[in-house]
Amino acid sequence: MDKNKKIGFIGTGVMGKSMARNLLTSGYSLLIYNRTKDSAKELISQGAIWKDTIVDLAAQSDVIITMVGFPKDVEEVYFGENGILSNAKPDTYVIDMTTSTPSLAQQIYALAKEKDIHALDAPVSGGETGAKEARLAIMVGGDQEDFEAMKPIFEILGKNIVLQGKPGAGQHTKMSNQIAIASNMIGVCEAVIYAKKAGLDPNKVLKSIETGAAGSWSLSNLAPRMISGDFYPGFYIKHFLKDMKIALEEAKVIGLKTPGLKLAKSLYDELEARGEGNNGTQALYKLLIDYS
Structure with a gap:
């Protein structure tokens, strides 16, 4: 242009x-x-x-x-x-x-x-x-x-x-993206917590698992932040909740059940209720480690 x-x-x-x-x-x-x-x-x-x-x-x-x-x-x-x-x-x-x-x-x-x-x-x-x-x-x-x-x-x-x-297709695609992230974030948090509870060095565990079948953007980019206690927002929890709400509503319109998305949103709702809405999505780690 x-x-x-x-x-x-x-x-x-x-x-x-x-x-x-x-x-x-x-x-x-x-x-x-x-x-x-x-x-x-x-x-x-x-x-x-x-x-x-x-x-x-x-x-x-x-x-x-x-x-x-x-x-x-x-x-x-x-x-x-x-x-x-x-x-x-x-x-x-x-x-x-x-x-x-x-x-x-x-x-x-x-x-x-x-x-x-x-x-x-x-x-x-x-x-x-x-x-x-x-x-x-x-x-x-x-x-x-x-x-x-x-x-x-x-x-x-x-x-x-x-x-x-056509118009709206970009937003539908982003909903697919957010649905994939939602459940993945639970898995990434639980993987890091498991490594710690098992007495392992979670950073060394990441070196082994991030290049294999478990690899994901969240695992490579957000898990290190969880481990170091960095919950600065690259993407706000409050905005992720907005996205998950839209995705759940759109899924309902097309007759799709999304239990993984529903679970993830419930966990993030709890996290926001704790005052974490302005932290990054990796702060889910703080909630799940409390569960452990």
Whole structure:
């Protein structure tokens, strides 16, 4: 995409900040907006242009990327007289990279089409590290020609970029991703706890098991954090709970029982009730070690 095009970026949290920085350092003019300006100060010091309102950002951008917290936040930034879709120019591309609901992605697409705006849903996986290192997995829903037009942008942010299908397909794919992670996190925590209880060095155990059939991203990246007592959020528990809630609701719609997902959510609900919602998902270890 032409580097003279302006990219607007809304949401400079744990993930969004690194994603926005990668776009900025790639040479694009970047306009940014966030509910709190403090979290955008670093990007502003690096050359990003702060906008006081979504209205101003939308009116001046050729591409608008959103990376916010919850579906209600997505609704807030896209809809209404002060939202993106009421203020973006025709032929603007809007890309929601928040993990949200497939039905909301479809609503955004439909309204955008009425206004001659191109919409894609493109949730990501890879956590804070993947965002920083520009190697996110990006799961896209929308029209083929819009995907091709935005692929150069996606390639700045990630490595594994797949158009999954029609609008909402990116969000459905992300639900599959989160379902896989949910049960896996229980297994990773229990494996580390078992190693400790058996009198083993869990770091040495990881060296043996992470390259075999038990290997997973969570085992390689989050188990070492559990062992060292590092529960800093690469991905917040409160956001994971939101994702699991969406996945359970979508599974119900399609008539699918997901007992593993249901168990994982119940454990994370208990963890959040203990005040752990702002910790990383690896903090499940703290709950399960108490059970032992």
